Amino acid sequence: MRIRGAVLDRSGADRPYADSAPLSVVDLELAPPGPGEVLVEVEAAGVCHSDLSVIDGARPRPTPMLLGHEAAGRVAALGDGVSDLDVGQRVVLAFLPRCGSCAGCASAGRFPCVPGSAANAAGELLGGGRRLTLDGAPVHHHLGVSGFATHAVVDRRSVVPVGDAVPAEVAALLGCAVLTGGGAILNAGAVAPGESVAVVGLGGVGLAAVLTAVAVGAGEIVGIDPVPAKRATAEALGATRTLHPDEAGGLTVDCAVEAAGAAPAVETAVGVTGPGGRAVVVGLTHPDARAAVSPLHLVSGGRSIVGSYLGSSVPSRDVPRFVELWSAGRLPVERLVSGHLGLDGLNAAMDALADATALRQVVTP
Missing domain, CATH: 3.40.50.720 (NAD(P)-binding Rossmann-like Domain)
Structure with missing residues (x-):
């Protein structure tokens, strides 16, 4: 299917990013979800320093890459073998998938999933390979999510369902800022x-x-x-x-x-x-x-x-814990949001992040 997304062609562009435009918002092809995968219509994505660190080269990643790793949306289609989600269900996209069987997954969150980390470093999904192409050439996934887009295909193990009562922008921030910062308090600390x-x-x-x-x-x-x-x-x-x-x-x-x-x-x-x-x-x-x-x-x-990577969190375990705190009025995640923008505003948003003038800017694709 044809989608729209923000693709980084190279790292290390000059600032201001609003002028050098390292992110190009383009139309590209997204393959349908394969076995064990999910197609998600992205509703909201947070702008995080882990995105900026790929742009400025502090965290080297293969390019071209469709950025964005803190996101939430609704299930649009299910690949073969995925029977525990429903089309239309709101989900959090977690940027560190867990295979469930490696030494990292046996550590209860103390250290990352080994295959998940390898897939993230390679710009692939946990099940292997890439689902994005631009003019016939492959485009890498960012941390198994690539949330700066209208749609994403992700591994089922990168998805945590939440109820409709959780707003999309809150659900998005649960996937990185809260799992990391909140997990540092609950888990590692x-x-x-x-x-x-x-x-x-x-x-x-x-x-x-x-x-x-x-x-x-x-x-x-x-x-x-x-x-x-x-x-x-x-x-x-x-x-x-x-x-x-x-x-x-x-x-x-x-x-x-x-x-x-x-x-x-x-x-x-x-x-x-x-x-x-x-x-x-x-x-x-x-x-x-x-x-x-x-x-x-x-x-x-x-x-x-x-x-502590990702706050030593296990998304499937900890996202529901944070949802419970939010639902009880004890964790007002929405107060972290400092602004809203579309995909076309991402380069300027990276400047604001680098200048420390913004907290969590939320993209609505």
């Missing part, structure tokens, strides 16, 4: 009621961590970010106080979540982790980035550093 939390980096993922910390009854919740507007947003969402990174000296918390994807933020998170505490690192830094950490600081205080 295992924050108990009354424990103190610091969140370093107050973008969409960091603010999802703040919301989740509030939802689980954390005690002091400190937001740390150099941008005053982001600190103000964190306070509005329930942070008990906020700090510039330069003001974090002397702070100690039970759990620190790094959500900035930068080495200095990792150093700040480890630095504010108190004795017996844990620093959870969920931000994706440039491959060459290095952070300086004192081994004595870890050993003398019994501190731990936990690397």
